[in-house]
Amino acid sequence: MSNTIKRRSLLKLFPAYIVAPAIIVSTAKVAGCAPAPISNAGKTVILSTWNNQKANNLAAASAQNGKNIIDSIVEGISHVESDIEDMSVGKGGRPDREGDVTLDSCIMDHEGNAGGVCFMKDIEHPIQVARDVMYHTPHVLLAGEGATNFALSRGHTKTNLLTEAGAKALEAWKVESKYKPIPNIEQHDTIGMIGIHDGKVGGGCSTSGLAFKMQGRVGDSPIIGAGLFVDGDAGACTATGMGEIMMKNLSSFLVVEYMRSGDSPTEACRKAVKRVADKIKGSKKDQQMGLIALDKDGNIGGYSVLPGFVYAVTIDGKTDVLEADSYFDKIE
Numbered sequence: 001m002s003n004t005i006k007r008r009s010l011l012k013l014f015p016a017y018i019v020a021p022a023i024i025v026s027t028a029k030v031a032g033c034a035p036a037p038i039s040n041a042g043k044t045v046i047l048s049t050w051n052n053q054k055a056n057n058l059a060a061a062s063a064q065n066g067k068n069i070i071d072s073i074v075e076g077i078s079h080v081e082s083d084i085e086d087m088s089v090g091k092g093g094r095p096d097r098e099g100d101v102t103l104d105s106c107i108m109d110h111e112g113n114a115g116g117v118c119f120m121k122d123i124e125h126p127i128q129v130a131r132d133v134m135y136h137t138p139h140v141l142l143a144g145e146g147a148t149n150f151a152l153s154r155g156h157t158k159t160n161l162l163t164e165a166g167a168k169a170l171e172a173w174k175v176e177s178k179y180k181p182i183p184n185i186e187q188h189d190t191i192g193m194i195g196i197h198d199g200k201v202g203g204g205c206s207t208s209g210l211a212f213k214m215q216g217r218v219g220d221s222p223i224i225g226a227g228l229f230v231d232g233d234a235g236a237c238t239a240t241g242m243g244e245i246m247m248k249n250l251s252s253f254l255v256v257e258y259m260r261s262g263d264s265p266t267e268a269c270r271k272a273v274k275r276v277a278d279k280i281k282g283s284k285k286d287q288q289m290g291l292i293a294l295d296k297d298g299n300i301g302g303y304s305v306l307p308g309f310v311y312a313v314t315i316d317g318k319t320d321v322l323e324a325d326s327y328f329d330k331i332e
């Protein structure tokens with residue numbers, strides 16, 4: 001798949017996009033008119049960053065089988081964490097420049113409970129550990145060795161997260177040792193997943209962070225308000241892209257606050273992106289931020305700084321992949 005998926009190619013890749021008018025109207029550009037609000041009230045809705053259709057389907061099936069939204073999201077994200085083809089989440093994630101795969105994750109429920117782990121090594125499912133931090137500790141965030149030890153105490157076992165492909169990629173990177181984040185790399189980065197089921201909103205996210213990052217670097221994904229924010233009275237938002245941007249702007253929190261003030265999910269994401277994008281000077285190449293949001297009535301939206309950001313949407317068991325509108329038309 002090319003780095004920038006255009007809507008035309010999406011139509012080819014995901015023909016269901018054509019027959020999902022409710023989704024199109026509530027998220028995509030409609031020339032010359034404002035999107036009509038479509039209520040998904042009462043439905044189970046799952047959204048995730050990038051083309052994570054399988055994860056969405058697992059989460060939706062889990063909800064259908066009686067699990068709550070948090071456990072359903074954990075199930076969806078766990079699948080991606082185990083997928084060694086995914087180079088930026090869980091096992092198979094690209095290492096830091098010392099050769100360690102270090103993982104960041106967080107989770108939040110509709111009541112404002114939250115948990116996370118960061119700079120965690122050797123554990124395959126940071127999203128499950130984040131859930132344990134949320135429900136089984138008085139804390140919100142555990143880091144490094146403390147996070148790994150806590151995971152072990154909760155029954156997780158040590159796993160080698162560095163795959164052969166990851167080790168080879170590091171060797172290739174060392175030839176130039178240039179720190180150059182690439183927007184939309186391989187069409188995926190963090191998995192952020194938000195959803196509503198039985199009227200309850202929840203969200204989680206998980207990542208191995210930027211490939212070949214400095215040892216100790218932590219991004220937005222374990223930081224409540226940056227990579228994820230959930231409020232049962234307003235909605236949920238999660239982010240992907242260059243974590244430093246979301247950390248400096250608390251973009252997920254901002255989107256939820258805009259929705260609380262009455263903005264639609266798409267408009268809330270657009271305003272949070274604009275805050276960031278208006279200030280970019282010079283090259284935009286390493287400035288991608290993609291946001292997806294869901295309000296408490298199940299309406300959805302997304303927006304990004306640069307083109308090429310897609311997200312998976314599942315409404316009542318039917319999944320589509322949409323391209324978000326972006327602030328800039330080109331990556332330059």
Ligand code: GLY
Nearest residue numbers: 209219241242243
């Ligand atoms: N968005 C993932 C990271 O920057 O670590």
